[in-house]
Amino acid sequence: MATTRRMLLKTAAGVAAASTLLSRESQAAAPKPGGAPSLRSLSYCMLRSGDALGLGVRQGSRIIDVARAGKLLRVKVPETTDDVIAGRDLAGLEKVLAAPPKDALLDESAAKFGPCLTRPEKIIMLGFNYRKHALETGTPIPKAPVLFNKYNNALSGHGGTVKLPVKVAKKFDYEIELQVIIGKTAREVSEAEALDYVFGYATGNDFSARDLQFRDGKASQFMLGKTTDGFLPIGPYLVGAGQVGDPQKLAVECRVNGEKRQSSNTSDMIFSCAQIISYCSQYFTLRPGDLISTGTPEGVIVGKPEAQQVWLKPGDQIACSVEKLGELRFDLA
Numbered sequence: 001m002a003t004t005r006r007m008l009l010k011t012a013a014g015v016a017a018a019s020t021l022l023s024r025e026s027q028a029a030a031p032k033p034g035g036a037p038s039l040r041s042l043s044y045c046m047l048r049s050g051d052a053l054g055l056g057v058r059q060g061s062r063i064i065d066v067a068r069a070g071k072l073l074r075v076k077v078p079e080t081t082d083d084v085i086a087g088r089d090l091a092g093l094e095k096v097l098a099a100p101p102k103d104a105l106l107d108e109s110a111a112k113f114g115p116c117l118t119r120p121e122k123i124i125m126l127g128f129n130y131r132k133h134a135l136e137t138g139t140p141i142p143k144a145p146v147l148f149n150k151y152n153n154a155l156s157g158h159g160g161t162v163k164l165p166v167k168v169a170k171k172f173d174y175e176i177e178l179q180v181i182i183g184k185t186a187r188e189v190s191e192a193e194a195l196d197y198v199f200g201y202a203t204g205n206d207f208s209a210r211d212l213q214f215r216d217g218k219a220s221q222f223m224l225g226k227t228t229d230g231f232l233p234i235g236p237y238l239v240g241a242g243q244v245g246d247p248q249k250l251a252v253e254c255r256v257n258g259e260k261r262q263s264s265n266t267s268d269m270i271f272s273c274a275q276i277i278s279y280c281s282q283y284f285t286l287r288p289g290d291l292i293s294t295g296t297p298e299g300v301i302v303g304k305p306e307a308q309q310v311w312l313k314p315g316d317q318i319a320c321s322v323e324k325l326g327e328l329r330f331d332l333a
Contacts, residue, residue, distance in 0.1 A: 038240070038242055039084060039090070039199075039240065040183070040199060040200065040240035040241045041240050041243060042057055042058075042097075042240050042243075043057070043058040043238070043239045043240065043243065044056065044057055044058075044081045044084060044116065044200075044237065044238045044240075045057075045058065045063065045081075045111070045113055045116050045235060045236050045238070046113065046116055046117075046118060046157065046235075047063065047065060047106070047112065047113065047114070048112040048113055048114045049112070053114040053118065054066065054067035054068075054079065055067060055077070055079060055080055055081060055084070056111065057093075057096075057097065058108070059100070059105075061107065061109075062105045062106060062107055062108060063105070063106045063107075063108055063111050064096060064100045064104055064105060064106075065106055066078065066093065066096055066104075067079065068101075068103065068104040069096040069101055069104035070092055070096060072101040072103060072104060073092075073095055073096060073099075073101065075092035075095050075096070076089045076092045077092040077096055078090070078092075078093055080118050080119065081116060081118070081238050082117065082118055082119045082120075082289050085181070085183055085199050085289045086288055086289065111236075112159060113157045113159055113236045114157040114160075114235075115155040115156055115232075115233070115234050115235055116157070116158075116202050116235035116236060116238040117238060117289065117291055118152075119152065119289065120152065120181075120289050120290050120291040121287045121289060121290055122149070122284075122286070122287070122290045122291070123149055123150040123151060123152070123154070123155075123232065123290075123291045124147060124149060124280060124290065124291065124293070125147065125148045125149060125206060125226070125293045126145055126147060126276065126293065126294055126295040127142075127146040127148060127222065127295065128141075128142055128270070128295065129142075129145065129146070129269050129294060129295025129296075130268045130270065130295055130296065130297040130298060131268050131270055132264065132268055132297060132298035133295070133296060133297050133298045133299075133300070133303065135298070136298045136300075136304075137302065137303050141270060142270060142271075144271075144279065145271050145275075145276055145279050145280075147280070148222040148223060148226070150206075150223075150226055150227050150231070150293075151227055153227070153229050154226070154227055154228070154229065154231040154232035155232050155233075155234065156230040156231075156232065156233045156234075156330065157233065157234070157235050157236070157330075158233070158235040158236035158328050158329060158330070159236070159329060159330065160230070160233065160330050161230075161330065161331045161332070161333045162207060162230040162233065162330055162332055163229070163230060163333050164312075164332055164333065165209065165228050166314070168209075168212070169209035169211050169212050169225075170311060171209060171210040171211040171301075171302075171309075171311045172207070172208070172209055172210070172311050172332070173207070173208045173209075173210050173300055173301045173312065174205060174207065174208075174254050174256065174261065174300065174301070174312065174318055174320075175205060175206035175207065175208060175254075175296035176203075176204075176252050176253065176254035176262050176296055176297070176320040176321075177204050177205065177206050177252075177293045177294055177295060177296050178201060178203070178247065178250060178252065178266055178273075178293075178322050178325075179201060179202040179203065179234055179291055179292070179293050179294070180198055180201060180247070180273050180276070180291070180292040181198065181199045181200050181201065181202065181238060181289065181290070181291055181292075182197055182198065182199060182277075182286045182287065182288060182289065182290040182291075183197060183199025183200070183241075183288055184197055184199075184288055185286065185287055185288065186277060186281045186285070186286040187281055187285045187286070188281055188282055189277065189278055190278055191272075191274045191275055191278045192274075194273070194277035194278045194281075195241070195247070195273065195274050195277070197277060197286065198241045198247075198273070198277070199238075199240070199241060199289075200238045200239050200241050200244070201238075201239055201241065201244050201247060201322070201324075202235060202237065202238050202239065202322075203234065203235065203236075203320055203321060203322040203325045203326060203327070203328040204232060204233065204234040204235075204293055204320070204328065205233050205234075205254070205318065205320050205330070206226065206231075206293055206296060207226070207230075207231040207232065207233065208225050208231070208302075209224075209225045209226070209228065209231075210225060210301070210302050210311075211225075212224045212225035213225025232293070233320075233328055233330045234328070235326075235328055236326055236327075237325065237326050239325050239326070243324060244324050244325070247266060247272075247273045248266050248267055248269065248272050248273065249266065249267060250265065250322055250324060250325075251263075251265050251321075252265065252266060252320075252321070252322050252323070253321050254299070254319070254320045255318070255320075256312065256317070256318055257316055258317075258319075261299050261300075262296070262297055262298065262299035262300070263299065264299070266294075266322075269294065269295065270295075273292075273294060276292060276294060277292070280292070312332055313332065314333050315331075315332065315333075316331070317330075317331050317332075318330055318331070318332070
C-alpha cells in the first residue's frame, strides 16, 4: 500500500502522543534541565489544616505551602505528593519553587502533617527482612521476600494519634521501617536498574496487633493484625531519592516514651530495596505512588521472651527515625 501524506501525519501524531505519555510518566524521576531542581532532589509533605490536606515542599527550616503559593501566584499546582509523582501540574510547581511568596512560607515547627503519601494503588509490606529480627523470632531466613499488604485506611501522619482497637486486641507492637515510594511504572525490571524506579523514601511504622496477627497460628493473620485504621504512620517527609543515595546504608531507630527499643541499619536487610522492587515487578506491575515497606529490624516486643513482653498501651509515645529521612512521632490513644 502506498504511503500517503495523511498516513504520515497520522503516524507522526501517534508517535508524538506516545512520546508525551512516556515523558509524563518518567519526568518525575528524571533530572530537570537548565539548573532547575530535580523532583527527586526535594522533600515533600502533606500539610494538615483542619480536615484538609495540601502539598508542602521543605526549604531549609521552612515549608512552602504549595496550595497557598499557587493561589497567590495564580498558577495551577499539584494538590498532593501523589500528583507530583504522577507528573500533574509540574509547571505551576516549578514557578512556586522558583519564587515562593513569603506569605506561603511556614516554619517547620508550626506545621501540622498528614501522611506524606495519600493514594497509593498498592501498599506492599515485607515480613522478616532483617537477619537479626528473623533470629529473634525464631524464623528461618526466608529464601524469597515475604509479602503481605495493608490498605490506605492504615495511613496516618507525623504528630498524629493512633487509636488502638482495645475492644478486639491487647498486644500492640511497633515496627520501624524504611518506606520506598515508586516513581514510574515497573514491570520485570532487573536488580541493576530497580532503584531508577524509586521516586523517594520515607520513615514509617508497621504498627501491629500481635494477638490478631497470631490468632489462628504462627503469623497466619498478617492482614487482620496490621490493617486497623492508622496502623501505618509515614512521614513527616517523602524525601527524594536524590537526597538519599544508597538505601542500604541507613541507620534506623525506634523509641517508646523516650526509651530506645530498636537500633539497626538497613545493611542488615536480607533482601535489598533493589531486590525487593525487582522481585515484586516479576509478579505484578508497580505503579507510580506504590508504597513498599521494607521490613523491621530486631527489638520488637514480640521478639522478646514472653515474661518480658510489655505491650504498648494508650498514652504511649512512639518516635521513629531513618537516617536522612527525619523523625516520625505519634501517640497512642
